[in-house]
Amino acid sequence: MKRRFSARELFELRNTVPVDALIENVLNIPVKQSDGFFRFLCPVCNEFQTATNLSTNLARCFRCERNFNPIDLVMIAKGVGFVESVNYLKRLSSTPLAHCDEKRHALKEMLNCIGKPVSGGAS
């Protein structure tokens, strides 16, 4: 079976879209702040026993004891396969802002804008 995506491409995708902005603004997963931490509703167990790590760009559920990278999150939240998830993230990250780490905040705001029309639609 031919691989459609290179390891490097996947690595970049897992790191260019900030996981917290993806959860909150793009996937519209319920979130809350507790004790100063960003918590999201785990799409697997539906609990808020979660956290995100912006240095590794992973979301973790302490109850499921598993980490979710952005590709995993899109797959679970949207119920799509790996290839679809990767293509979805590629579209999201195909903005110049996404490739500049200092612009993380700006990207988050941009995702906020993208996220808006999505809410209310789907599912």
Ligand SMILES: [Zn+2]
């Ligand atoms: Zn969980």
